[in-house]
Amino acid sequence: MRTERDVNPDPSALASRFAAVRALSAALVAPLSDADATIQSMDDASPAKWHLAHTTWFFETFVLRDHVPGYRVQDDRFPFLFNSYYEAEGQRHARPRRGMLSRPSLDEIMGYRATVNAALLGALPDLPADARDLVALGCHHEEQHQELLLTDILHHFSVNPLQPAMWQGAPKVPVAMPGPVEWIEGRTGLVEVGHDESSKRENTRIESSESTGDTIDAAGSGFAFDCEGPRHAALLHPHALADRTVTNGEWAAFIADGGYAEPRHWLSDGWAWVQAQGIVAPLYWERSEGGWSRFGLDGRRPVDPAAPVAHVSFFEADAYAGWAGARLPTEFEWEAAASGHDSNGGNQLDAAGAVEPRPSSGGPAFFGDVWEWTGSAFRPYPGFRAAEGAVGEYNGKFMSGQFVLRGGSCATPRGHVRASYRNFFYPHQRWQFTGVRLAKDL
């Protein structure tokens, strides 16, 4: 993690922020029963209860236990149950067994949350700056779990033959189909990318005329995760990006053209995955006599051809791009293009209520709706070093085998994402709201 050392959040602003984040989590699970919140539908997912407790454990452990003298852990069995992957924090319950915990109940976990909330808000005014940084980190951490909570419950409901809806969706207003993609020529040459976590550290000595006079993002302020830095120069080759992401209608054309049956389009590992899993469409799509439908947090509904395609894997994204005569953007092409845009705009998560990708309302947009697969492997930036201690395990140890996604989705809490934000998943994973923007060489 990387905390906003140069920011020193004001305690009362931090308290408001903390309270708001914690309240959103509670609001998100309001439609869920104890049983709904208990099930783990696949190894990659976690029960809603677990998300609620794990985020609480994070605050309790790294803030209250470590920084509040005399604080006593609520339940000494919880660290074993609710540690996610912090090896330095000791043994923990096996990830694929998270769905075996009917106890503690949802009520008990909400009680645990309330107790920790009160303790933390009480302690906050007197916390040292380092600990306040950890509170801020915990808020960003909880926002990540809010998105996972939604995608995990979506998966869980999808495997129930009753196909329950979490929320009723809004009435569908017919929308005009977006026109053909427009290609936006990207910047070429050296650009500065990544988040400048601190002015104290010169993480690069490279100077380039392209990058010095022209800061492409307000990259030096605010919070960022450790993997977003150090800020550094990167070299862009001539290229263009599509002005919008691929739509469901375009994806249906790929399917109709035999895209899933033609090995030529696919990476070797992707083709093996398609064959082994019998993949023929995005996750949650089903074909019936009436055409394609998809499952969402508002239940099963017809696929909207105008909306961005979601729930596709990197393998599918890459195959589609090849079929379309294009390629995926690199993460730095994307960052350079996106950095002039409002990262708080677009279709992101504001409150509890049906979330789904929506048709574009026109104009290039880079944030919200769907995470966009890039062609960049998730690897450390030049000069990257993980933090000391348990929180150092936050991102660095995942830097093999995964690909970077950018831009946030309809399930990302608004305010969470930024141009330098790096999300990452394995190339076969697709239960997140993941989509595709095309790029091409010029």
Next chain:
Amino acid sequence: MRTERDVNPDPSALASRFAAVRALSAALVAPLSDADATIQSMDDASPAKWHLAHTTWFFETFVLRDHVPGYRVQDDRFPFLFNSYYEAEGQRHARPRRGMLSRPSLDEIMGYRATVNAALLGALPDLPADARDLVALGCHHEEQHQELLLTDILHHFSVNPLQPAMWQGAPKVPVAMPGPVEWIEGRTGLVEVGHDESSKRENTRIESSESTGDTIDAAGSGFAFDCEGPRHAALLHPHALADRTVTNGEWAAFIADGGYAEPRHWLSDGWAWVQAQGIVAPLYWERSEGGWSRFGLDGRRPVDPAAPVAHVSFFEADAYAGWAGARLPTEFEWEAAASGHDSNGGNQLDAAGAVEPRPSSGGPAFFGDVWEWTGSAFRPYPGFRAAEGAVGEYNGKFMSGQFVLRGGSCATPRGHVRASYRNFFYPHQRWQFTGVRLAKDL
């Protein structure tokens, strides 16, 4: 299944019986939350909710739908969800996915039960005899699921690191250790075994002086499952049976003698299982500084050396017997010995509340406490034929790879078991209350 065709249960007695069975199921799940009732902790087990719904589906399908004109199925999605293994009844939810169903909720399933209860009790006076037979079968069927419900919830709670107890156990009264086994010489020669489902069918033409004058059981009356018949002559060789089952204390001696580490004692498949699974003790046993403890429906407690060992597999039972210089009884040796005893006696399930095997109070006992592994493969009796239709799938199709157990357990509803009763499990399974009685050749 085999229904008591010569019995023609009286409708009002049947109604009482039905109501009592259904009420016991409800009482058993009273301590469970919706989440408790939702989890499936392994493929062999099912969620409590599923047991409650499946037994209801059984009545609804085979009685109400098939025999009550105008009856309309409560929810046409339930047959898919709650059919267990009846191929003739069509597609069904995959067994290992039974734990993915947070919906319908426990409340909804209790409502489904209430509706079906009312419909069935209303229809019962006018049901034809065949349908009344199916009601009786459904009651016996539900009793089987009551035992499974308890053993499944025991397993589920055992994998929760919090080790919750379903019920508080009774205070432990110290009991004298049972003395050494006494050997009871068994009958030799031809005996009649199995249940005489009907006087109409002569299932054997074998006459033997041993068996004709001396009916070893009141085998011709009452209900039995199809696999218990036809009644037929069997040949017993000279042998003796132990007067009680093996105790935890004796089992601890087997462990201490290296019983789990010596391949010589084990069947080849058993040894492979021990090695692959790292088996070193009965299921639910754990060793700590204070000695062995076991997990039960009353939580984790010290192992009682005087109580019968439970939760051992056939492989373990067979290895123990070899180590002890003995063998397992055949199912007919057991049946011949047990048939003079009261099948309603001993430690069986009477009501909701902590159940566990208890030390013997003296005198040979064959029923209750633990199911006893026999050395007999579960195969059809001479002249066996499965019933027509879906209920014909009840037992016959499971007649490969499994071994017969006899006698009932502390979790078997009292009145359910009888001398001819054949339970059956695979040789590695041990989450039931399964124990061992020794036998030897004379």
Next chain:
Amino acid sequence: MRTERDVNPDPSALASRFAAVRALSAALVAPLSDADATIQSMDDASPAKWHLAHTTWFFETFVLRDHVPGYRVQDDRFPFLFNSYYEAEGQRHARPRRGMLSRPSLDEIMGYRATVNAALLGALPDLPADARDLVALGCHHEEQHQELLLTDILHHFSVNPLQPAMWQGAPKVPVAMPGPVEWIEGRTGLVEVGHDESSKRENTRIESSESTGDTIDAAGSGFAFDCEGPRHAALLHPHALADRTVTNGEWAAFIADGGYAEPRHWLSDGWAWVQAQGIVAPLYWERSEGGWSRFGLDGRRPVDPAAPVAHVSFFEADAYAGWAGARLPTEFEWEAAASGHDSNGGNQLDAAGAVEPRPSSGGPAFFGDVWEWTGSAFRPYPGFRAAEGAVGEYNGKFMSGQFVLRGGSCATPRGHVRASYRNFFYPHQRWQFTGVRLAKDL
């Protein structure tokens, strides 16, 4: 194992027998290259080289090492490589890794055989009776491996897309289709079964008028494996057996009638196996435009409708029997019926050369062509006790999960089998020459 203690084989006869058995093994592998003899095509099978070496290790270990003073093991690495499953003989090479041994070469193993042959023949005149019994056992043991060698090489060649033939088959002479099955009524009541290994031990005190005056087999002389005894009384219920095994033509009718697609015919485990493995016909059958062909040691050829069906599993045999309105015989029904027939007759292995099941030439026959699945689980006879020491692991430890087959096959060395002979395999296995004889209740 059980050796012919009351026989005390004459040393020179034993030497001839030993030489003949050893020579047949060598003749069988004559068509094989070193590479042919090295491959292990599945876990259940072993390389031909391994069979050649393992049978030699058996003689070297249990006779030469244990009974010939001063004998020095040829290569102290061979016991690790060529012990099959004798836990008492220590660590051994993992069974599924037997195909990783290009060294020692086939030539080296033939050299190992020659050395052990010479040593054993030299030592034989002076061997004590116990050791001579072990030589006799080793000959029977090697005959078992001769059959396995053939079925294993058949499987190995079957997975090679080139489908090589081991031997050229004889020209096919058209044969009249066998007529409909004739039913032979079996004996009823008590019969004596099993092999009488010794007159010294009274293994049963049961007397019955049926069995005393009428010995159904010359069961008291000659060699038998331990699992064939003790000889004991068994009770037969009224039944009849088919006078021949099921033909390929009859099996094709089962297929054509949808036999593999109808769960009603199948045991539950069998149906799961059919579904998981995509089973639609006997092993080695393939359907092309010209109809069904099968792969044999003479390569791929059309299925002969008049010949006995082979390479079917117990699950298939049981399903076929149910479809045909019959059942499988018990092993004792089979033994009682077969005991009056010449166990050396029929189509058995005489010499190297193409072997395959052949159409019946008329008259009831019980030996040769195909092993016949019985409905009897492979379990110990009353009074069975395994021998002390490593050879005690010969059969007893396999007495769970397997079914008994009777009668020998076209790949069984003539003279090896007898009425009391019990072969056994798991219910899904079918790479042996395994077929079906129907039985029915009377």
Next chain:
Amino acid sequence: MRTERDVNPDPSALASRFAAVRALSAALVAPLSDADATIQSMDDASPAKWHLAHTTWFFETFVLRDHVPGYRVQDDRFPFLFNSYYEAEGQRHARPRRGMLSRPSLDEIMGYRATVNAALLGALPDLPADARDLVALGCHHEEQHQELLLTDILHHFSVNPLQPAMWQGAPKVPVAMPGPVEWIEGRTGLVEVGHDESSKRENTRIESSESTGDTIDAAGSGFAFDCEGPRHAALLHPHALADRTVTNGEWAAFIADGGYAEPRHWLSDGWAWVQAQGIVAPLYWERSEGGWSRFGLDGRRPVDPAAPVAHVSFFEADAYAGWAGARLPTEFEWEAAASGHDSNGGNQLDAAGAVEPRPSSGGPAFFGDVWEWTGSAFRPYPGFRAAEGAVGEYNGKFMSGQFVLRGGSCATPRGHVRASYRNFFYPHQRWQFTGVRLAKDL
């Protein structure tokens, strides 16, 4: 693939090259028996016979069949058997079943090679330039398989408990331990990397003062694989590289320090791999009382502490680097540093005979001994496009999940590798001669 279009190899030079490559393959397998050449010891490896046949199929298919009028394929079953992964070339034998082919024999495959050799040499003078490019490609392709053949046979012999040696090694001459690593400061800023396959295509419009005047490699001539281009500018950040690779002695210190037991050093996927596989040392290392030994093509011998460590995975390499306070180089840092060095120097494969990594003789060396893991994911260069047709599957479709290795090994045919050469393997793979060079940020 990328052929030397601007080179137009002279037919007679190409014939000599072809003959030499083909002869080396034959020489490499001279010590192998048919059985040795048949075994496949793991899915990742292939039998020696298969390498010999597959490389021949490559020439036969893409040159003779496609470019020589009237050529008739030797055996129409071979394409199915010996196609590796070219989807466009149709169905093929399953990769994990390559070890099931005792037929065709090694002799038959050597005959197949001879026939194709003769046909190709006969046709070569008249081949069009495109086809000559394919001959050249086939030679490079066969060189890759020569290295795989050696590493695959090494693995195969390693799993044989007899631990056979392929060749006798040279007598060991004691060598002084290399001194501490010296750090070589690398170039900073823009550099040109990759192979310039053609002057006809401007693959980048980026100009930088660093790269224009100062070509870092003779990158515009000779053969290269498609994934090595297009040549393009890359940006290097301040860094230094070790002057040599990590030694066995240094690795032993990592082990002794608990390197394999401390999750802090490991990537998350790497730690999971270490735990699941029980990894405690490089592949082929074993610890006995006398210390560490390793298995090589010269059998099992003591580990030489002065020699480069080999047979480590990316996960191990990365963990070691973290433990050592360093990191892995990027592929462009490596390429920039190596481009001034002689790619034909160092310990590479010259002829059949024992190969193993050897202690450094001093001075920075970048080629030979061991492939060096880089921290760069194997992804396409800017402007990369796979060739049309089947040979387009050569590299591009493997561009996910793998990491780049550079520099060649002791088993790489001398002349095969160059500064721009990109080898690639999955991060857990380690049966190649794979080692580690450290890098650090400045």
